[in-house]
Amino acid sequence: MTMKACVLEEWGGPLSVETVPEPDPGPGDVRIDVRACGVTRTIENAIQGGLADDPALTPRIPGHECAGIVDAVGDDVDGVTPGDRVVAYFYLSCGDCSACRRGETNRCLDFGGWVGVNCDGAYAEKAVIPAENVLSLPEATSFVEGAVAADGLATPLHICRRTGVDDTDTVVVIGAAGRVGIHLSQLAAARGARVLAADIDDDRLAHVDRVTGDAVQPIDAREDRFGERLREATPTDRGPTVVVDTVGDVATLGAAWDALGMGGQVVTLTTHHQRSFAPPLKEFVVKEGALLGSRYATKAEVVDAAKLFATERISPVVTERIGLEEVPAAHERIRDGESHGMIVLEP
Ligand SMILES: [Zn+2]
Known part of the structure:
Protein backbone atom coordinates (compact mmCIF):
# COMPACT_ATOMS: atom_id res chain seq x y z
CA MET A 1 0.00 0.00 0.00
CA PRO A 138 -14.74 14.17 21.96
CA GLU A 139 -17.56 13.07 19.65
CA ALA A 140 -18.93 16.64 19.52
CA THR A 141 -15.59 18.11 18.37
CA SER A 142 -14.88 18.01 14.63
CA PHE A 143 -11.52 16.90 13.23
CA VAL A 144 -10.73 20.46 12.12
CA GLU A 145 -11.55 21.70 15.64
CA GLY A 146 -9.33 18.90 16.99
CA ALA A 147 -6.43 20.10 14.79
CA VAL A 148 -6.89 23.63 16.15
CA ALA A 149 -7.21 22.36 19.73
CA ALA A 150 -3.95 20.35 19.47
CA ASP A 151 -1.83 23.49 19.79
CA GLY A 152 -3.77 26.57 18.65
CA LEU A 153 -6.17 26.41 21.61
CA ALA A 154 -4.25 24.15 24.03
CA THR A 155 -1.38 26.66 24.25
CA PRO A 156 -3.77 29.56 25.13
CA LEU A 157 -5.55 27.34 27.67
CA HIS A 158 -2.22 26.63 29.39
CA ILE A 159 -1.48 30.38 29.50
CA CYS A 160 -4.91 31.23 30.93
CA ARG A 161 -4.55 28.57 33.63
CA ARG A 162 -1.03 29.62 34.60
CA THR A 163 -2.03 33.25 34.92
CA GLY A 164 -5.52 32.59 36.31
CA VAL A 165 -7.22 34.88 33.77
CA ASP A 166 -10.72 35.87 34.93
CA ASP A 167 -13.23 38.72 34.73
CA THR A 168 -11.03 41.07 36.80
CA ASP A 169 -8.27 41.03 34.17
CA THR A 170 -7.33 43.18 31.23
CA VAL A 171 -5.29 40.93 28.93
CA VAL A 172 -2.99 42.27 26.22
CA VAL A 173 -2.24 39.82 23.40
CA ILE A 174 0.75 40.84 21.27
CA GLY A 175 0.50 39.16 17.87
CA ALA A 176 -3.25 38.68 18.19
CA ALA A 177 -3.91 37.70 14.56
CA GLY A 178 -1.83 34.51 14.69
CA ARG A 179 -3.46 31.22 15.54
CA VAL A 180 -2.35 31.24 19.19
CA GLY A 181 -3.10 34.97 19.55
CA ILE A 182 -6.60 34.79 18.09
CA HIS A 183 -7.66 31.77 20.13
CA LEU A 184 -6.11 33.25 23.27
CA SER A 185 -8.08 36.46 22.66
CA GLN A 186 -11.29 34.43 22.36
CA LEU A 187 -10.55 32.26 25.38
CA ALA A 188 -9.62 35.18 27.67
CA ALA A 189 -12.81 36.97 26.60
CA ALA A 190 -14.85 33.80 27.28
CA ARG A 191 -13.37 33.81 30.81
CA GLY A 192 -14.73 37.33 31.26
CA ALA A 193 -11.54 39.32 30.71
CA ARG A 194 -11.28 42.53 28.70
CA VAL A 195 -8.84 41.86 25.83
CA LEU A 196 -6.59 44.32 24.00
CA ALA A 197 -5.58 42.50 20.81
CA ALA A 198 -2.39 44.04 19.45
CA ASP A 199 -0.98 43.50 15.98
CA ILE A 200 1.00 45.43 13.40
CA ASP A 201 -0.81 45.53 10.09
CA ASP A 202 -4.21 46.80 8.97
CA ASP A 203 -5.27 43.46 7.43
CA ARG A 204 -4.33 41.57 10.56
CA LEU A 205 -6.15 44.06 12.82
CA ALA A 206 -9.24 43.92 10.58
CA HIS A 207 -9.11 40.10 10.77
CA VAL A 208 -9.00 40.24 14.59
CA ASP A 209 -11.97 42.61 14.63
CA ARG A 210 -13.97 40.38 12.28
CA VAL A 211 -13.58 37.12 14.19
CA THR A 212 -13.81 38.30 17.81
CA GLY A 213 -16.60 39.73 19.93
CA ASP A 214 -17.12 43.05 21.71
CA ALA A 215 -14.85 42.12 24.63
CA VAL A 216 -11.85 42.11 22.27
CA GLN A 217 -10.51 45.49 21.19
CA PRO A 218 -7.95 45.53 18.33
CA ILE A 219 -5.03 47.87 19.00
CA ASP A 220 -2.23 48.93 16.66
CA ALA A 221 1.18 47.98 18.11
CA ARG A 222 2.95 50.30 15.59
CA GLU A 223 1.69 53.43 17.34
CA ASP A 224 4.28 55.58 19.12
CA ARG A 225 1.97 55.84 22.10
CA PHE A 226 1.32 52.07 22.22
CA GLY A 227 2.12 51.76 25.95
CA GLU A 228 -0.04 54.78 26.85
CA ARG A 229 -2.87 53.42 24.69
CA LEU A 230 -2.77 50.16 26.64
CA ARG A 231 -3.00 52.02 29.94
CA GLU A 232 -5.81 54.28 28.70
CA ALA A 233 -7.79 51.25 27.52
CA THR A 234 -7.86 49.69 31.01
CA PRO A 235 -10.35 50.54 33.77
CA THR A 236 -9.28 53.77 35.58
CA ASP A 237 -6.01 53.74 33.59
CA ARG A 238 -4.41 51.25 35.98
CA GLY A 239 -2.81 49.19 33.24
CA PRO A 240 -3.20 45.63 31.95
CA THR A 241 -2.88 42.74 34.41
CA VAL A 242 -1.75 40.09 31.91
CA VAL A 243 0.41 40.64 28.82
CA VAL A 244 1.07 37.71 26.48
CA ASP A 245 3.81 38.08 23.90
CA THR A 246 3.69 35.71 20.91
CA VAL A 247 6.06 37.77 18.74
CA GLY A 248 9.32 38.53 20.56
CA ASP A 249 9.57 42.18 19.54
CA VAL A 250 11.48 43.65 22.48
CA ALA A 251 10.33 47.26 21.95
CA THR A 252 6.65 46.28 21.94
CA LEU A 253 7.18 44.06 24.96
CA GLY A 254 8.99 46.88 26.77
CA ALA A 255 6.10 49.28 26.16
CA ALA A 256 3.64 46.67 27.46
CA TRP A 257 5.83 46.03 30.52
CA ASP A 258 5.90 49.77 31.29
CA ALA A 259 2.10 49.91 31.07
CA LEU A 260 1.65 46.81 33.27
CA GLY A 261 -0.67 47.23 36.25
CA MET A 262 -0.20 46.26 39.90
CA GLY A 263 0.37 42.52 40.30
CA GLY A 264 0.64 42.20 36.54
CA GLN A 265 2.06 39.18 34.73
CA VAL A 266 3.95 39.17 31.45
CA VAL A 267 4.07 35.84 29.60
CA THR A 268 6.36 35.16 26.68
CA LEU A 269 6.07 32.35 24.14
CA THR A 270 8.78 33.42 21.78
CA THR A 271 11.87 31.28 21.21
CA HIS A 272 14.18 33.72 19.41
CA HIS A 273 17.69 32.84 20.60
CA GLN A 274 19.02 36.37 20.24
CA ARG A 275 16.33 38.37 22.06
CA SER A 276 16.69 39.46 25.68
CA PHE A 277 14.31 41.32 27.94
CA ALA A 278 15.47 42.43 31.38
CA PRO A 279 13.52 45.18 33.17
CA PRO A 280 15.15 46.86 36.21
CA LEU A 281 14.68 44.65 39.29
CA LYS A 282 12.98 47.42 41.26
CA GLU A 283 10.09 47.45 38.78
CA PHE A 284 9.29 43.81 39.66
CA VAL A 285 8.98 44.86 43.30
CA VAL A 286 7.12 48.15 42.90
CA LYS A 287 4.24 46.57 41.00
CA GLU A 288 4.86 43.00 42.18
CA GLY A 289 5.22 42.08 38.53
CA ALA A 290 6.02 38.64 37.15
CA LEU A 291 7.74 37.57 33.96
CA LEU A 292 6.83 34.03 32.90
CA GLY A 293 7.69 31.69 30.06
CA SER A 294 5.00 29.39 28.78
CA ARG A 295 5.79 26.03 27.19
CA TYR A 296 3.03 24.40 25.03
CA ALA A 297 0.42 22.58 27.14
CA THR A 298 -0.12 19.38 29.10
CA LYS A 299 -1.88 16.35 27.64
CA ALA A 300 -4.88 17.08 29.85
CA GLU A 301 -5.02 20.62 28.50
CA VAL A 302 -5.09 19.36 24.89
CA VAL A 303 -8.09 17.18 25.80
CA ASP A 304 -9.75 20.08 27.64
CA ALA A 305 -9.11 22.40 24.67
CA ALA A 306 -10.86 19.92 22.36
CA LYS A 307 -13.82 19.88 24.79
CA LEU A 308 -13.94 23.71 24.89
CA PHE A 309 -14.89 23.90 21.22
CA ALA A 310 -17.91 21.74 21.97
CA THR A 311 -19.00 23.51 25.14
CA GLU A 312 -17.93 27.18 25.26
CA ARG A 313 -18.28 30.40 23.34
CA ILE A 314 -15.20 29.66 21.31
CA SER A 315 -15.11 28.77 17.65
CA PRO A 316 -12.04 27.76 15.66
ZN1 LIG B 1 8.79 12.86 31.48
Whole structure:
Protein backbone atom coordinates (compact mmCIF):
# COMPACT_ATOMS: atom_id res chain seq x y z
CA MET A 1 0.00 0.00 0.00
CA THR A 2 1.16 3.52 -0.74
CA MET A 3 0.02 6.97 0.38
CA LYS A 4 0.65 10.60 -0.43
CA ALA A 5 2.79 12.62 1.95
CA CYS A 6 4.61 15.92 2.14
CA VAL A 7 8.29 15.07 2.61
CA LEU A 8 11.23 17.20 3.76
CA GLU A 9 14.57 15.85 2.46
CA GLU A 10 16.73 18.12 4.62
CA TRP A 11 16.14 20.73 7.33
CA GLY A 12 15.65 24.09 5.69
CA GLY A 13 15.01 22.46 2.31
CA PRO A 14 11.83 22.46 0.22
CA LEU A 15 8.78 20.27 0.90
CA SER A 16 7.71 17.92 -1.86
CA VAL A 17 4.53 15.88 -2.26
CA GLU A 18 5.48 12.26 -2.86
CA THR A 19 3.97 8.81 -3.01
CA VAL A 20 5.54 6.75 -0.22
CA PRO A 21 4.90 3.36 1.40
CA GLU A 22 2.06 3.41 3.93
CA PRO A 23 3.73 2.98 7.35
CA ASP A 24 2.89 0.08 9.68
CA PRO A 25 2.74 0.73 13.42
CA GLY A 26 5.59 -0.83 15.40
CA PRO A 27 5.39 -1.90 19.06
CA GLY A 28 3.83 0.88 21.15
CA ASP A 29 2.70 2.83 18.06
CA VAL A 30 -0.65 3.54 16.46
CA ARG A 31 -1.52 4.56 12.92
CA ILE A 32 -3.88 7.48 12.38
CA ASP A 33 -6.00 8.06 9.31
CA VAL A 34 -5.29 11.82 9.26
CA ARG A 35 -8.42 13.93 8.77
CA ALA A 36 -7.05 17.39 9.63
CA CYS A 37 -3.64 18.91 10.40
CA GLY A 38 -2.72 22.53 11.10
CA VAL A 39 -0.21 24.13 8.69
CA THR A 40 1.46 26.64 10.97
CA ARG A 41 4.40 28.83 11.85
CA THR A 42 5.48 26.34 14.54
CA ILE A 43 5.81 23.67 11.86
CA GLU A 44 7.58 26.15 9.55
CA ASN A 45 10.09 26.72 12.37
CA ALA A 46 10.58 22.94 12.67
CA ILE A 47 11.07 22.64 8.88
CA GLN A 48 13.76 25.32 9.03
CA GLY A 49 15.62 23.28 11.66
CA GLY A 50 14.55 25.56 14.52
CA LEU A 51 13.71 22.63 16.83
CA ALA A 52 16.31 20.06 15.73
CA ASP A 53 18.70 20.06 12.79
CA ASP A 54 20.36 16.64 12.97
CA PRO A 55 20.63 15.39 9.35
CA ALA A 56 20.03 11.85 10.66
CA LEU A 57 16.40 12.85 11.37
CA THR A 58 15.68 13.44 7.66
CA PRO A 59 13.96 12.66 5.35
CA ARG A 60 11.00 13.60 7.52
CA ILE A 61 7.23 14.07 7.19
CA PRO A 62 6.41 17.16 9.31
CA GLY A 63 3.12 18.07 11.00
CA HIS A 64 1.87 17.60 14.55
CA GLU A 65 -1.37 19.62 15.01
CA CYS A 66 -3.55 16.77 13.84
CA ALA A 67 -6.75 14.86 14.44
CA GLY A 68 -8.05 11.69 12.86
CA ILE A 69 -9.17 8.11 13.38
CA VAL A 70 -6.92 5.30 14.61
CA ASP A 71 -6.87 2.64 11.88
CA ALA A 72 -4.21 0.23 13.17
CA VAL A 73 -2.34 -0.41 16.43
CA GLY A 74 1.03 -2.09 17.01
CA ASP A 75 1.92 -4.68 19.67
CA ASP A 76 1.95 -3.65 23.34
CA VAL A 77 -0.65 -0.91 22.92
CA ASP A 78 -3.31 -0.63 25.63
CA GLY A 79 -6.25 1.71 25.75
CA VAL A 80 -6.28 2.72 22.07
CA THR A 81 -8.22 0.73 19.48
CA PRO A 82 -8.95 1.11 15.77
CA GLY A 83 -11.92 3.43 15.24
CA ASP A 84 -10.97 5.78 18.12
CA ARG A 85 -11.24 9.49 17.26
CA VAL A 86 -8.01 11.11 18.42
CA VAL A 87 -5.97 14.29 18.59
CA ALA A 88 -2.16 14.25 18.68
CA TYR A 89 0.13 15.53 21.44
CA PHE A 90 3.20 17.40 20.11
CA TYR A 91 5.83 16.48 22.71
CA LEU A 92 7.41 13.04 22.96
CA SER A 93 7.32 13.11 26.76
CA CYS A 94 8.60 10.12 28.72
CA GLY A 95 5.65 9.38 31.00
CA ASP A 96 7.94 8.32 33.88
CA CYS A 97 9.80 11.39 35.18
CA SER A 98 8.61 13.40 38.17
CA ALA A 99 7.07 16.10 35.93
CA CYS A 100 5.20 13.58 33.76
CA ARG A 101 3.95 11.77 36.88
CA ARG A 102 2.51 15.09 38.10
CA GLY A 103 0.72 15.49 34.76
CA GLU A 104 3.11 18.27 33.70
CA THR A 105 3.94 16.51 30.44
CA ASN A 106 5.03 19.81 28.85
CA ARG A 107 7.86 19.95 31.42
CA CYS A 108 9.13 16.39 30.82
CA LEU A 109 12.66 15.96 32.20
CA ASP A 110 13.52 13.14 29.79
CA PHE A 111 12.17 14.89 26.72
CA GLY A 112 12.27 12.79 23.54
CA GLY A 113 11.60 15.55 21.01
CA TRP A 114 8.59 16.38 18.85
CA VAL A 115 6.09 14.65 16.61
CA GLY A 116 6.98 15.68 13.04
CA VAL A 117 10.65 16.21 14.01
CA ASN A 118 11.91 13.11 15.84
CA CYS A 119 9.27 10.86 14.26
CA ASP A 120 7.16 11.32 11.14
CA GLY A 121 4.11 13.54 11.49
CA ALA A 122 0.78 14.18 9.85
CA TYR A 123 1.43 15.94 6.53
CA ALA A 124 0.27 12.64 5.04
CA GLU A 125 -2.79 10.47 4.54
CA LYS A 126 -1.63 8.22 7.41
CA ALA A 127 0.68 8.90 10.36
CA VAL A 128 2.32 6.44 12.76
CA ILE A 129 3.02 7.95 16.17
CA PRO A 130 3.48 6.58 19.71
CA ALA A 131 0.21 5.47 21.34
CA GLU A 132 1.19 7.73 24.27
CA ASN A 133 0.83 10.69 21.88
CA VAL A 134 -2.80 10.15 20.93
CA LEU A 135 -5.52 11.63 23.12
CA SER A 136 -9.26 11.15 22.93
CA LEU A 137 -11.19 13.58 20.70
CA PRO A 138 -14.74 14.17 21.96
CA GLU A 139 -17.56 13.07 19.65
CA ALA A 140 -18.93 16.64 19.52
CA THR A 141 -15.59 18.11 18.37
CA SER A 142 -14.88 18.01 14.63
CA PHE A 143 -11.52 16.90 13.23
CA VAL A 144 -10.73 20.46 12.12
CA GLU A 145 -11.55 21.70 15.64
CA GLY A 146 -9.33 18.90 16.99
CA ALA A 147 -6.43 20.10 14.79
CA VAL A 148 -6.89 23.63 16.15
CA ALA A 149 -7.21 22.36 19.73
CA ALA A 150 -3.95 20.35 19.47
CA ASP A 151 -1.83 23.49 19.79
CA GLY A 152 -3.77 26.57 18.65
CA LEU A 153 -6.17 26.41 21.61
CA ALA A 154 -4.25 24.15 24.03
CA THR A 155 -1.38 26.66 24.25
CA PRO A 156 -3.77 29.56 25.13
CA LEU A 157 -5.55 27.34 27.67
CA HIS A 158 -2.22 26.63 29.39
CA ILE A 159 -1.48 30.38 29.50
CA CYS A 160 -4.91 31.23 30.93
CA ARG A 161 -4.55 28.57 33.63
CA ARG A 162 -1.03 29.62 34.60
CA THR A 163 -2.03 33.25 34.92
CA GLY A 164 -5.52 32.59 36.31
CA VAL A 165 -7.22 34.88 33.77
CA ASP A 166 -10.72 35.87 34.93
CA ASP A 167 -13.23 38.72 34.73
CA THR A 168 -11.03 41.07 36.80
CA ASP A 169 -8.27 41.03 34.17
CA THR A 170 -7.33 43.18 31.23
CA VAL A 171 -5.29 40.93 28.93
CA VAL A 172 -2.99 42.27 26.22
CA VAL A 173 -2.24 39.82 23.40
CA ILE A 174 0.75 40.84 21.27
CA GLY A 175 0.50 39.16 17.87
CA ALA A 176 -3.25 38.68 18.19
CA ALA A 177 -3.91 37.70 14.56
CA GLY A 178 -1.83 34.51 14.69
CA ARG A 179 -3.46 31.22 15.54
CA VAL A 180 -2.35 31.24 19.19
CA GLY A 181 -3.10 34.97 19.55
CA ILE A 182 -6.60 34.79 18.09
CA HIS A 183 -7.66 31.77 20.13
CA LEU A 184 -6.11 33.25 23.27
CA SER A 185 -8.08 36.46 22.66
CA GLN A 186 -11.29 34.43 22.36
CA LEU A 187 -10.55 32.26 25.38
CA ALA A 188 -9.62 35.18 27.67
CA ALA A 189 -12.81 36.97 26.60
CA ALA A 190 -14.85 33.80 27.28
CA ARG A 191 -13.37 33.81 30.81
CA GLY A 192 -14.73 37.33 31.26
CA ALA A 193 -11.54 39.32 30.71
CA ARG A 194 -11.28 42.53 28.70
CA VAL A 195 -8.84 41.86 25.83
CA LEU A 196 -6.59 44.32 24.00
CA ALA A 197 -5.58 42.50 20.81
CA ALA A 198 -2.39 44.04 19.45
CA ASP A 199 -0.98 43.50 15.98
CA ILE A 200 1.00 45.43 13.40
CA ASP A 201 -0.81 45.53 10.09
CA ASP A 202 -4.21 46.80 8.97
CA ASP A 203 -5.27 43.46 7.43
CA ARG A 204 -4.33 41.57 10.56
CA LEU A 205 -6.15 44.06 12.82
CA ALA A 206 -9.24 43.92 10.58
CA HIS A 207 -9.11 40.10 10.77
CA VAL A 208 -9.00 40.24 14.59
CA ASP A 209 -11.97 42.61 14.63
CA ARG A 210 -13.97 40.38 12.28
CA VAL A 211 -13.58 37.12 14.19
CA THR A 212 -13.81 38.30 17.81
CA GLY A 213 -16.60 39.73 19.93
CA ASP A 214 -17.12 43.05 21.71
CA ALA A 215 -14.85 42.12 24.63
CA VAL A 216 -11.85 42.11 22.27
CA GLN A 217 -10.51 45.49 21.19
CA PRO A 218 -7.95 45.53 18.33
CA ILE A 219 -5.03 47.87 19.00
CA ASP A 220 -2.23 48.93 16.66
CA ALA A 221 1.18 47.98 18.11
CA ARG A 222 2.95 50.30 15.59
CA GLU A 223 1.69 53.43 17.34
CA ASP A 224 4.28 55.58 19.12
CA ARG A 225 1.97 55.84 22.10
CA PHE A 226 1.32 52.07 22.22
CA GLY A 227 2.12 51.76 25.95
CA GLU A 228 -0.04 54.78 26.85
CA ARG A 229 -2.87 53.42 24.69
CA LEU A 230 -2.77 50.16 26.64
CA ARG A 231 -3.00 52.02 29.94
CA GLU A 232 -5.81 54.28 28.70
CA ALA A 233 -7.79 51.25 27.52
CA THR A 234 -7.86 49.69 31.01
CA PRO A 235 -10.35 50.54 33.77
CA THR A 236 -9.28 53.77 35.58
CA ASP A 237 -6.01 53.74 33.59
CA ARG A 238 -4.41 51.25 35.98
CA GLY A 239 -2.81 49.19 33.24
CA PRO A 240 -3.20 45.63 31.95
CA THR A 241 -2.88 42.74 34.41
CA VAL A 242 -1.75 40.09 31.91
CA VAL A 243 0.41 40.64 28.82
CA VAL A 244 1.07 37.71 26.48
CA ASP A 245 3.81 38.08 23.90
CA THR A 246 3.69 35.71 20.91
CA VAL A 247 6.06 37.77 18.74
CA GLY A 248 9.32 38.53 20.56
CA ASP A 249 9.57 42.18 19.54
CA VAL A 250 11.48 43.65 22.48
CA ALA A 251 10.33 47.26 21.95
CA THR A 252 6.65 46.28 21.94
CA LEU A 253 7.18 44.06 24.96
CA GLY A 254 8.99 46.88 26.77
CA ALA A 255 6.10 49.28 26.16
CA ALA A 256 3.64 46.67 27.46
CA TRP A 257 5.83 46.03 30.52
CA ASP A 258 5.90 49.77 31.29
CA ALA A 259 2.10 49.91 31.07
CA LEU A 260 1.65 46.81 33.27
CA GLY A 261 -0.67 47.23 36.25
CA MET A 262 -0.20 46.26 39.90
CA GLY A 263 0.37 42.52 40.30
CA GLY A 264 0.64 42.20 36.54
CA GLN A 265 2.06 39.18 34.73
CA VAL A 266 3.95 39.17 31.45
CA VAL A 267 4.07 35.84 29.60
CA THR A 268 6.36 35.16 26.68
CA LEU A 269 6.07 32.35 24.14
CA THR A 270 8.78 33.42 21.78
CA THR A 271 11.87 31.28 21.21
CA HIS A 272 14.18 33.72 19.41
CA HIS A 273 17.69 32.84 20.60
CA GLN A 274 19.02 36.37 20.24
CA ARG A 275 16.33 38.37 22.06
CA SER A 276 16.69 39.46 25.68
CA PHE A 277 14.31 41.32 27.94
CA ALA A 278 15.47 42.43 31.38
CA PRO A 279 13.52 45.18 33.17
CA PRO A 280 15.15 46.86 36.21
CA LEU A 281 14.68 44.65 39.29
CA LYS A 282 12.98 47.42 41.26
CA GLU A 283 10.09 47.45 38.78
CA PHE A 284 9.29 43.81 39.66
CA VAL A 285 8.98 44.86 43.30
CA VAL A 286 7.12 48.15 42.90
CA LYS A 287 4.24 46.57 41.00
CA GLU A 288 4.86 43.00 42.18
CA GLY A 289 5.22 42.08 38.53
CA ALA A 290 6.02 38.64 37.15
CA LEU A 291 7.74 37.57 33.96
CA LEU A 292 6.83 34.03 32.90
CA GLY A 293 7.69 31.69 30.06
CA SER A 294 5.00 29.39 28.78
CA ARG A 295 5.79 26.03 27.19
CA TYR A 296 3.03 24.40 25.03
CA ALA A 297 0.42 22.58 27.14
CA THR A 298 -0.12 19.38 29.10
CA LYS A 299 -1.88 16.35 27.64
CA ALA A 300 -4.88 17.08 29.85
CA GLU A 301 -5.02 20.62 28.50
CA VAL A 302 -5.09 19.36 24.89
CA VAL A 303 -8.09 17.18 25.80
CA ASP A 304 -9.75 20.08 27.64
CA ALA A 305 -9.11 22.40 24.67
CA ALA A 306 -10.86 19.92 22.36
CA LYS A 307 -13.82 19.88 24.79
CA LEU A 308 -13.94 23.71 24.89
CA PHE A 309 -14.89 23.90 21.22
CA ALA A 310 -17.91 21.74 21.97
CA THR A 311 -19.00 23.51 25.14
CA GLU A 312 -17.93 27.18 25.26
CA ARG A 313 -18.28 30.40 23.34
CA ILE A 314 -15.20 29.66 21.31
CA SER A 315 -15.11 28.77 17.65
CA PRO A 316 -12.04 27.76 15.66
CA VAL A 317 -10.64 30.49 13.45
CA VAL A 318 -9.64 28.64 10.29
CA THR A 319 -8.88 30.89 7.34
CA GLU A 320 -8.05 28.24 4.71
CA ARG A 321 -8.62 24.53 4.16
CA ILE A 322 -6.19 22.90 1.73
CA GLY A 323 -5.10 19.54 0.28
CA LEU A 324 -1.64 17.95 0.46
CA GLU A 325 -0.60 19.34 -2.94
CA GLU A 326 -1.06 22.89 -1.61
CA VAL A 327 1.03 22.47 1.56
CA PRO A 328 4.44 23.51 0.07
CA ALA A 329 2.96 26.78 -1.28
CA ALA A 330 1.18 27.40 2.05
CA HIS A 331 4.55 27.20 3.84
CA GLU A 332 6.03 29.70 1.39
CA ARG A 333 3.24 32.12 2.30
CA ILE A 334 3.86 31.54 6.04
CA ARG A 335 7.59 32.15 5.48
CA ASP A 336 6.85 35.39 3.64
CA GLY A 337 4.53 36.54 6.44
CA GLU A 338 1.53 36.61 4.09
CA SER A 339 -0.67 34.35 6.17
CA HIS A 340 -2.75 35.09 9.26
CA GLY A 341 -5.30 33.03 11.09
CA MET A 342 -4.86 29.30 10.60
CA ILE A 343 -4.50 27.03 7.57
CA VAL A 344 -5.74 23.45 7.96
CA LEU A 345 -4.72 20.54 5.75
CA GLU A 346 -7.38 17.91 5.04
CA PRO A 347 -5.39 15.13 3.30
ZN1 LIG B 1 8.79 12.86 31.48
